[in-house]
Amino acid sequence: MQHTLVVLVEDKPGVLNRVASLFRRRAFNIESLTVGHTESEGISRMTIVVDGDQVSVERLTSYLYKLVNVIQVDDLTGKPMVSRDLAMIKVSTNAENRAEIIQMADVFRARVVDVTASSLVIEVTGDEHKIDGLVEVLKPLGIIEMVRTGAVAMSRGCEALMNGRTYAPATAGECCLENYHTSYAAEMQGNG
Amino acid sequence: MNRTGAQIVWECLQREGVEIVFGYPGGANLPIYDAMLDYPVRHVLGRHEQSLVHMADGYARASGKVGVAMATSGPGATNLVTGIANAHMDSVPLVCITGQVPSRLIGYDAFQESDVTGITLPITKHNYLVTHASEIMPAIREAFYIARSGRPGPVLVDIAKDAQQASITDWKYDASPIRLPGYRPDLRPAPETVRNAAEMINSARRPLILAGHGILISGAMAEVRRLVETARVPVAMTLLGFGAVPATHPLNLGMMGMHGEAWVNTAIQEADLLLACGIRFDDRITGQLNSYAVHARKIHIDIDPSEINKNVKVDAGLVGDLKDILRQILPLIRPVDRAEWLARIQSVRANSAARDIQNHPENGRLHAAHVIHDLWRLTRGGATIVTDVGQHQMWAAQYCRIDTPHTWISSGGLGTMGFGLPAAIGAKLANPDREVWVIAGDGGFQMTQAELATAVQEGVKINVAIINNGYLGMVRQWQQFFYQGRYAATPLRNPDFVKIAEAHDLSGLRVTCRSEIEGAVRRAESIPHTVVIDFRVEPEDTVYPMVPAGADLHAMIRRPDPAGEPVTEA
Numbered sequence: 001m002q003h004t005l006v007v008l009v010e011d012k013p014g015v016l017n018r019v020a021s022l023f024r025r026r027a028f029n030i031e032s033l034t035v036g037h038t039e040s041e042g043i044s045r046m047t048i049v050v051d052g053d054q055v056s057v058e059r060l061t062s063y064l065y066k067l068v069n070v071i072q073v074d075d076l077t078g079k080p081m082v083s084r085d086l087a088m089i090k091v092s093t094n095a096e097n098r099a100e101i102i103q104m105a106d107v108f109r110a111r112v113v114d115v116t117a118s119s120l121v122i123e124v125t126g127d128e129h130k131i132d133g134l135v136e137v138l139k140p141l142g143i144i145e146m147v148r149t150g151a152v153a154m155s156r157g158c159e160a161l162m163n164g165r166t167y168a169p170a171t172a173g174e175c176c177l178e179n180y181h182t183s184y185a186a187e188m189q190g191n192g
Numbered sequence: 193m194n195r196t197g198a199q200i201v202w203e204c205l206q207r208e209g210v211e212i213v214f215g216y217p218g219g220a221n222l223p224i225y226d227a228m229l230d231y232p233v234r235h236v237l238g239r240h241e242q243s244l245v246h247m248a249d250g251y252a253r254a255s256g257k258v259g260v261a262m263a264t265s266g267p268g269a270t271n272l273v274t275g276i277a278n279a280h281m282d283s284v285p286l287v288c289i290t291g292q293v294p295s296r297l298i299g300y301d302a303f304q305e306s307d308v309t310g311i312t313l314p315i316t317k318h319n320y321l322v323t324h325a326s327e328i329m330p331a332i333r334e335a336f337y338i339a340r341s342g343r344p345g346p347v348l349v350d351i352a353k354d355a356q357q358a359s360i361t362d363w364k365y366d367a368s369p370i371r372l373p374g375y376r377p378d379l380r381p382a383p384e385t386v387r388n389a390a391e392m393i394n395s396a397r398r399p400l401i402l403a404g405h406g407i408l409i410s411g412a413m414a415e416v417r418r419l420v421e422t423a424r425v426p427v428a429m430t431l432l433g434f435g436a437v438p439a440t441h442p443l444n445l446g447m448m449g450m451h452g453e454a455w456v457n458t459a460i461q462e463a464d465l466l467l468a469c470g471i472r473f474d475d476r477i478t479g480q481l482n483s484y485a486v487h488a489r490k491i492h493i494d495i496d497p498s499e500i501n502k503n504v505k506v507d508a509g510l511v512g513d514l515k516d517i518l519r520q521i522l523p524l525i526r527p528v529d530r531a532e533w534l535a536r537i538q539s540v541r542a543n544s545a546a547r548d549i550q551n552h553p554e555n556g557r558l559h560a561a562h563v564i565h566d567l568w569r570l571t572r573g574g575a576t577i578v579t580d581v582g583q584h585q586m587w588a589a590q591y592c593r594i595d596t597p598h599t600w601i602s603s604g605g606l607g608t609m610g611f612g613l614p615a616a617i618g619a620k621l622a623n624p625d626r627e628v629w630v631i632a633g634d635g636g637f638q639m640t641q642a643e644l645a646t647a648v649q650e651g652v653k654i655n656v657a658i659i660n661n662g663y664l665g666m667v668r669q670w671q672q673f674f675y676q677g678r679y680a681a682t683p684l685r686n687p688d689f690v691k692i693a694e695a696h697d698l699s700g701l702r703v704t705c706r707s708e709i710e711g712a713v714r715r716a717e718s719i720p721h722t723v724v725i726d727f728r729v730e731p732e733d734t735v736y737p738m739v740p741a742g743a744d745l746h747a748m749i750r751r752p753d754p755a756g757e758p759v760t761e762a
Contacts, residue, residue: 009374010373010374013321014309014321017310017313018313021313021314022314025314055501058501059498059501059502062497062498062500063498065374065376065497065498066496066498067318067374068317068318068338068372068374068375069374070374071373071374072374
């Protein structure tokens with residue numbers, strides 16, 4: 001089954017290569033991998049969708065932790081989460097079918113972001129299935145180019161991954177950000 | 193003070209306590225070599241970069257310190273690969289420093305450019321590409337810290353030539369603690385896991401300790417011994433665990449696995465509890481996993497979380513420093529009478545003794561097992577034994593009874609032929625007063641025999657026992673068992689090893705019968721320089737017992753007893 005992993009890494013050259021190389025070396029298939037900055041300077045966040053059973057994903061997690069630049073790994077599979085893909089789909093159009101295509105895009109809450117006499121670019125955000133659905137209905141009309149980002153994911157609720165640690169308010173509604181920052185600063189005094 | 197990048201390299205190595213460096217100069221590390229002359233460090237010039245890493249590896253295993261190897265860019269760096277992979281598999285702390293082409297040329301296929309950080313990514317614990325002089329100090333400090341902490345391993349630092357040449361004004365060494373947010377070598381098990389493990393040990397009737405390299409790395413020898421003696425639990429050893437518990441200890445059963453003792457493998461299969469200490473359940477020790485120790489509950493103590501449940505599913509996994517964990521477990525351990533279990537193991541042992549070649553009548557032939565056993569007896573167990581890889585390695589594992597930690601050095605995980613001679617040079621340099629013997633096959637010896645020249649140039653006195661059977665013996669043995677005796681590419685037409693020694697201004701001896709062994713060993717010990725002994729042993733001898741790859745651990749091919757045929761035990 002598909003697992004969605006969130007991996008916080010140090011933002012350093014070569015880290016993406018280290019992570020990708022690990023998947024190859026340990027014979028895991030990456031369905032999708034996205035990476036970008038986080039709110040903390042120097043920390044990047046990857047969302048990796050990988051196919052595997054629970055045991056092999058646990059193994060994978062412990063291998064990821066062996067990478068010096070990997071700060072935290074969280075398996076969101078089975079937890080309440082929001083997972084989103086973004087796609088841009090270029091469709092060949094003409095005067096007759098343009099309106100129909102735009103209507104279809106509307107149904108999927110997609111947006112038209114580029115129009116020419118003979119083409120449209122549609123931007124759509126959503127989970128994998130929603131995008132697959134839009135692709136299906138556009139296919140007969142002539143998709144000429146398409147790009148997808150792969151999933152980005154985040155857990156629902158107030159628990160969070162910050163600075164490579166789990167931030168969780170002690171009781172609902174209570175803010176413990178200040179305490180979090182104090183203890184984080186203390187921990188970062190060094191581990192040498 | 194102003195320092196060039198090259199000087200900073202040596203400043204950092206000095207701070208790390210490095211006294212000896214194994215290296216080879218070239219275009220891209222010339223600045224480092226030029227700066228070296230102003231620092232009090234011993235440099236050992238090898239003859240091939242692979243051997244340099246093996247030397248640093250042998251040095252590290254014998255001394256417990258971090259070994260340091262240096263090479264230039266391109267072919268110098270790629271030649272390191274086998275040595276690094278070997279150290280990675282066997283968790284040996286190394287720092288390898290390579291020169292790289294100037295940073296403006298990186299990526300342009302420059303002369304002697306190779307992407308060594310890319311190449312070594314999966315075989316190092318971590319690596320660094322340094323393109324600015326200011327990054328050299330943090331990279332080297334982190335490299336040493338990572339190499340020696342947690343589960344040790346090799347770390348490579350690749351330094352562009354312009355970074356070596358650049359100067360930093362008012363350079364200062366930064367001795368502050370190292371900050372690596374993603375690196376946690378200090379994990380500890382929860383107290384209830386420890387209590388649970390202790391209870392499992394107390395309630396076991398047929399427990400067995402599996403003792404591995406992690407005991408030596410953690411320095412937990414005394415703790416393991418206390419556990420063995422308090423709980424009366426017998427011990428089985430991995431190849432790299434030798435020395436962790438004295439071989440002559442009455443509760444030490446000997447080696448497990450593919451060429452382990454029959455009674456040890458039988459004990460594993462009959463045990464009701466396995467306590468794995470610093471081992472990684474390699475396929476060479478488990479055989480077929482589905483039938484491995486099916487009656488046993490399993491406790492696994494290791495510092496590397498990714499080893500827990502990797503090959504063998506365990507009932508309790510304790511992640512952390514073995515010594516710390518055993519110190520928590522020991523007070524909870526109750527003495528239990530295990531006489532019945534120990535008697536059962538003894539009964540299997542007697543059967544094996546009858547098959548032992550040492551107990552066969554002399555037939556006038558020179559058997560490798562005799563050479564190695566005699567060598568161990570003649571050196572009174574007081575020598576450091578460094579092996580190569582192959583049949584001789586397994587015979588050495590069976591017949592050299594290692595009592596002292598860090599005096600058995602062998603290439604385990606990677607099984608690197610050519611390891612022995614250079615690793616022995618490193619081990620001798622770590623302990624110059626200790627007698628060092630290399631036991632090598634004729635095949636493996638020839639892979640790195642050029643290092644005899646290194647031994648001469650560095651004035652290193654070691655003794656080399658070549659177990660010369662004219663075959664790549666272990667491969668030949670597999671061909672004998674599993675390929676109908678079709679000896680594809682295993683016979684060797686060898687050079688005259690005595691003359692090879694003499695060509696290096698060293699002494700060469702030849703032994704062709706058992707009565708000559710003692711004289712040759714004594715002569716080798718008395719000669720002040722390196723000696724090579726060519727032991728012309730039985731060409732088609734076989735290592736017994738043997739668990740065929742992927743077979744059940746108890747399905748051993750046994751040595752025929754003097755009268756009979758080989759017996760496969762069900």
